[in-house]
Amino acid sequence: MQIHQMSVTYLPEQDRILMRVNTTEGEEMRMWLTRRLMVGLWPLLSKLLTEHLLKLESAGASLAGANPELKKMLAEFRKEEFLQHADFDTPYQEQQGRHPLGEDPLLVTDVDATPLANGPLRLNFNExxxxGASKPRSFQMEMQPKLMQGLMHLLDQALLQSQWKEPFHPVVGSEPPHDEGDGNRPRYLN
Known part of the structure; x- marks a missing residue:
């Protein structure tokens, strides 16, 4: 399967991220990504991509003794370089092609991420x-570092739009209701 285009969109009415992948064969895979999934997936993908970029960087020079700040700087430089050459201006092509996963998007419950020795990162999206309410579905794709960085950029934009990366802050001046029994224990109503 050859990836042609990817689209990552936060849909506020669903409070989910819709990820779509078009292939050169005219197929489209659709996946829902939830906040619960992204809480664990985002740090994992960021770490794997950074480690992979450092491996590519160290292939030409030894980074074994380099300090962590230098390694981070090199990885950030490589990410920026990839983004400069990426095409984010071409609109996603809405195709009436085949949907191997079905018309309904895959509700991703977990993702298996495996860095491969020859360069790409294999992602297996599982529902x-x-x-056992229905038959499990899954979708697997392999992504080279440039494409992976493009996906991370699209996911980052969707996460910013969803405000999922922002920590929860209590409303200033409000306190949780207290239990009337002892007066000290906070009580949270659902």
Missing amino acids: RPPN
Whole structure:
């Protein structure tokens, strides 16, 4: 499968991220990414991409003794270099092609990420319905570092739009209700 285009969009009415992947064969895979999934997936993908970029960097020079700040700087430089050559201006082509996963997007429950020795990162998106309610579905793709960095950029934009990366802050001047029994224990109502 050859990836042609990717689209990552936050849909506020669903409070989910819709990820779509077009292939050169005219297929489209659609996946829902939830906040619960992204809380664990975002740091994992960031770490794997940084480690992979450092491996590529160290292939030409020894970084074994380099300090962590230098390694981080090199990885950030490589990421910026990839983004400068990426095409984010071409609109995603809405195709009436085949949907191998079905019309309904895959509700991703977990992602297996495996860095491959020859360069790409293999991502396996899984939908495992609770209690065997329906047949599990999955989708696997391999991404070279440039394409992976493009996906990370699109995910970052969707995360900023969703405000999922921002920590929860209590409203200033409000306190949680207290239990009337002892007066000290906070009580949270659902």
